[in-house]
Amino acid sequence: MTVEVDPSPTFTAFAHPGRLVSTDWLRANLGTPGLVVVESDEDVLLYETGHIPGSVKIDWHTDLNDPVERDYIDGSRFAALVGSKGISRDTTVVIYGDKNNWWAAYALWVFTLFGHEDVRLLDGGRAKWEAEEGEYVTATSRPAAVDYPVVERDDSAIRAFKDDVLAHFGKPLIDVRSPEEFSGERTTAPAYPEEGSLRAGHIPSAQNVPWGKAVAEDGTFRALPELDAIYRSGAGLADDDDVIAYCRIGERSAHTWFVLTHLLGFEGVRNYDGSWTEWGSAVRVPIATGSEPGPVPIH
Amino acid sequence: MEYWSPMTRSALPESLAQIREDFLELEQGDRLFLLLEFANELPELPPRYTDHPDLLERVVECQSPVSIFVEVDENRIVHLHATAPKEAPTTRGFASILAQGLAGLTVDQVLEVPDDFPNTIGLTEAVSLLRIRGMTAMLARAKRQVRERIVA
Numbered sequence: 001m002t003v004e005v006d007p008s009p010t011f012t013a014f015a016h017p018g019r020l021v022s023t024d025w026l027r028a029n030l031g032t033p034g035l036v037v038v039e040s041d042e043d044v045l046l047y048e049t050g051h052i053p054g055s056v057k058i059d060w061h062t063d064l065n066d067p068v069e070r071d072y073i074d075g076s077r078f079a080a081l082v083g084s085k086g087i088s089r090d091t092t093v094v095i096y097g098d099k100n101n102w103w104a105a106y107a108l109w110v111f112t113l114f115g116h117e118d119v120r121l122l123d124g125g126r127a128k129w130e131a132e133e134g135e136y137v138t139a140t141s142r143p144a145a146v147d148y149p150v151v152e153r154d155d156s157a158i159r160a161f162k163d164d165v166l167a168h169f170g171k172p173l174i175d176v177r178s179p180e181e182f183s184g185e186r187t188t189a190p191a192y193p194e195e196g197s198l199r200a201g202h203i204p205s206a207q208n209v210p211w212g213k214a215v216a217e218d219g220t221f222r223a224l225p226e227l228d229a230i231y232r233s234g235a236g237l238a239d240d241d242d243v244i245a246y247c248r249i250g251e252r253s254a255h256t257w258f259v260l261t262h263l264l265g266f267e268g269v270r271n272y273d274g275s276w277t278e279w280g281s282a283v284r285v286p287i288a289t290g291s292e293p294g295p296v297p298i299h
Numbered sequence: 300m301e302y303w304s305p306m307t308r309s310a311l312p313e314s315l316a317q318i319r320e321d322f323l324e325l326e327q328g329d330r331l332f333l334l335l336e337f338a339n340e341l342p343e344l345p346p347r348y349t350d351h352p353d354l355l356e357r358v359v360e361c362q363s364p365v366s367i368f369v370e371v372d373e374n375r376i377v378h379l380h381a382t383a384p385k386e387a388p389t390t391r392g393f394a395s396i397l398a399q400g401l402a403g404l405t406v407d408q409v410l411e412v413p414d415d416f417p418n419t420i421g422l423t424e425a426v427s428l429l430r431i432r433g434m435t436a437m438l439a440r441a442k443r444q445v446r447e448r449i450v451a
Contacts, residue, residue: 044389098386
């Protein structure tokens with residue numbers, strides 16, 4: 001049984017208002033049966049310094065990534081992981097984290113690959129909870145383990161691979177990295193190692209919309225008219241567009257995937273998690289440099 | 300490029316060898332808590348650096364804003380200072396390991412520390428190899444600063 005959605009008027013304009021909860025809602029609902037709060041951070045130690053009472057930790061790298069292959073964990077590992085955190089298939093999961101929910105959105109996207117139905121973000125994440133002097137505890141939560149069914153990941157709907165991007169040219173691509181990464185500027189000097197990819201620049205024809213633009217000063221998502229201005233009038237997206245978003249390894253673009261899918265209501269948005277660390281090292285794929293998107297490659 | 304070998308391993312200064320031993324004798328989960336202890340022990344910057352942020356070098360390979368500064372005193376002893384926000388405990392822990400592990404070492408001892416020391420202290424699984432790169436970059440920058448100081 002899922003927990004009732006946050007009726008906050010702040011969210012009603014969004015396409016899927018049930019995907020967000022406010023800090024007020026969370027304070028009022030902490031401890032409700034059927035609700036599990038998950039912290040997902042960039043910093044692997046932040047949960048240990050203090051977290052929302054009762055919340056469990058899921059780390060994007062050590063928990064959600066396969067330890068050997070560059071891929072996500074499979075259905076049985078996911079079942080074991082979330083079951084050990086007290087999450088059943090019908091649990092309402094609320095995820096929050098550092099850096100404007102950057103990694104929390106990534107965790108939410110991975111939960112979605114496994115078809116977990118009710119997974120939401122805490123609007124404003126850790127920063128807003130902290131700014132409001134929300135309670136933290138340091139003791140690691142140890143929920144009773146529950147059974148979670150083994151559900152195989154469905155990579156077809158919201159995940160894109162390199163070949164999908166090559167076949168996508170002519171349709172909108174959103175590069176959510178910083179303008180410097182997009183243009184291909186580099187700062188190479190001795191003992192200043194560059195990591196991750198062999199070439200700099202962006203996938204030709206991609207619009208550069210840094211992911212953080214979707215976030216207001218207090219860490220919450222911007223209101224719908226502002227998001228429309230950024231993604232529709234700004235980046236030229238239109239209803240029924242088939243969109244692929246990417247960044248460096250797919251984390252920042254998972255945040256943009258959330259905005260496009262759940263706040264703006266675009267259908268079929270895919271996150272290319274191989275992103276620049278794959279594209280920028282792949283042989284014979286087209287690359288554009290500079291601040292302009294560049295023409296659609298003839299393919 | 301210097302490769303890891305049993306010889307370089309035995310040549311590790313005692314302070315760094317002790318830190319590695321302390322991590323390796325713990326189970327994976329407890330290693331995170333030891334790293335957190337290090338994070339909490341990172342000393343405040345001396346006032347001369349808090350007043351002069353321009354002296355500090357940003358470690359851009361770390362995902363969080365961390366800056367380091369290396370001093371070499373008249374006895375050729377190295378002192379590493381670092382600052383990172385409390386929202387970045389992992390990065391603070393890395394900096395603290397290096398600040399404590401390099402404390403009191405001579406220039407030559409610091410330059411001989413194997414570049415892959417961060418990969419050998421049992422954190423690649425608990426923290427992930429990707430994040431350990433941040434400490435590797437910090438060590439590389441510290442060694443480069445030492446070389447610059449002794450030429451200057």
